[in-house]
Amino acid sequence: MLVLGIESSCDETGVALYDLDAGLLAHQLHTQMAMHAEYGGVVPELASRDHIRRAIPLTEACLAEAGKTLADLDAIAYTQGPGLGGALLVGASVANALAFGLNIPVVGVHHLEGHLLSPLLAEPRPDFPFVALLVSGGHTQLMAVRGIGDYEILGETLDDAAGEAFDKTAKLLGLTYPGGPMLSRLAEEGDPKRFTLPRPMLHADNLDMSFSGLKTAVLTLAREQEAAGGIDDATRKDICRAFQEAIVDVLVSKSLKALKQSGMKKLVVAGGVGANKQLRAALDAAASRHKLEVFYPPLALCTDNGAMIAFAGAMRLKFAQTAGGFAIKPRWDLASLPAV
Ligand code: KG4
Ligand code: ZN
Numbered sequence: 524m525l526v527l528g529i530e531s532s533c534d535e536t537g538v539a540l541y542d543l544d545a546g547l548l549a550h551q552l553h554t555q556m557a558m559h560a561e562y563g564g565v566v567p568e569l570a571s572r573d574h575i576r577r578a579i580p581l582t583e584a585c586l587a588e589a590g591k592t593l594a595d596l597d598a599i600a601y602t603q604g605p606g607l608g609g610a611l612l613v614g615a616s617v618a619n620a621l622a623f624g625l626n627i628p629v630v631g632v633h634h635l636e637g638h639l640l641s642p643l644l645a646e647p648r649p650d651f652p653f654v655a656l657l658v659s660g661g662h663t664q665l666m667a668v669r670g671i672g673d674y675e676i677l678g679e680t681l682d683d684a685a686g687e688a689f690d691k692t693a694k695l696l697g698l699t700y701p702g703g704p705m706l707s708r709l710a711e712e713g714d715p716k717r718f719t720l721p722r723p724m725l726h727a728d729n730l731d732m733s734f735s736g737l738k739t740a741v742l743t744l745a746r747e748q749e750a751a752g753g754i755d756d757a758t759r760k761d762i763c764r765a766f767q768e769a770i771v772d773v774l775v776s777k778s779l780k781a782l783k784q785s786g787m788k789k790l791v792v793a794g795g796v797g798a799n800k801q802l803r804a805a806l807d808a809a810a811s812r813h814k815l816e817v818f819y820p821p822l823a824l825c826t827d828n829g830a831m832i833a834f835a836g837a838m839r840l841k842f843a844q845t846a847g848g849f850a851i852k853p854r855w856d857l858a859s860l861p862a863v
Contacts, residue, residue, distance in 0.1 A: 528833025531614030532606025537829030549588035571609035600836020603631030604852030637831035659794030660686035678730020713764025
């Protein structure tokens with residue numbers, strides 16, 4: 524079964540072809556980062572218009588990359604939500620129009636389910652059950668995953684998502700949008716010992732997290748440094764490092780706690796912040812200390828992409844035989860999905 528996947532929930536148009544037997548055959552991505560950079564954040568109307576421009580050419584590029592034609596498709600999967608309403612409508616319209624024209628099934632995929640299952644696109648593949656650490660720009664959750672659609676939220680951020688904290692902190696340090704990856708690059712060259720920032724809720728007796736106070740702590744530190752003579756490049760890198768150390772510490776500690784509480788031995792990391800090198804290194808080190816296994820998506824599939832949507836759609840069609848129709852759900856709770 525050959526599935527075309529279309530992702531258009533935010534500022535990336537991703538299209539991919541996933542075959543149940545042959546695996547991922549092609550994936551194409553256009554990021555709107557440069558377009559939104561001059562506004563300092565995503566402008567929803569511009570995002571929608573750009574998805575319209577990109578969806579069909581990326582689909583054609585995917586088919587060419589895989590040596591396939593539209594006639595070879597067996598189904599189409601698209602991101603149904605959560606995300607920006609207008610942006611979602613573009614993917615939903617293209618997917619449904621193509622599927623109607625080709626007379627094949629169409630399935631609406633939950634964006635976070637796409638992220639959650641994306642580590643199954645890498646080798647070795649984790650078997651169910653596992654604990655998932657979902658760390659994206661909009662969500663930070665720890666989940667017990669017992670099968671496709673069987674997701675129990677164990678803990679989550681009470682305010683900002685980890686990616687959001689990276690982006691907001693980057694902005695207040697004067698880094699250009701989207702600041703997360705840039706902040707993390709600067710942090711790699713920073714001194715981990717020079718500044719220490721608070722680890723919110725680290726010792727709380729639950730799996731919830733809170734990251735909004737961290738950006739305020741960074742702001743206070745930056746002001747102190749400014750008053751003490753200004754922030755040179757080295758100091759900026761050291762502040763970035765202190766911020767990253769704090770976030771990574773909390774994410775690693777809460778992940779270990781989730782594994783312990785659930786009695787599971789496998790951790791799966793998904794979402795944009797899963798691309799963070801320091802987080803990966805810290806999780807790998809903790810895993811080898813505690814005899815646990817950690818799984819990641821391929822690096823290129825950590826942030827938004829069409830491959831995870833094609834894959835999740837293929838899984839739903841294969842195991843649940845659910846075909847959707849035309850709908851978007853800008854707000855959509857992952858735990859409400861039916862298990863298969
Ligand atoms: O999963 P994703 O592509 O989109 C959402 O569904 O939100 O995640 C994007 C988020 C952004 O906040 C971005 O700053 C963050 O992931 N991110 C990173 C890194 N790469 C992307 N954060 C920290 N370190 C990175 N290397
Ligand atoms: Zn995402």
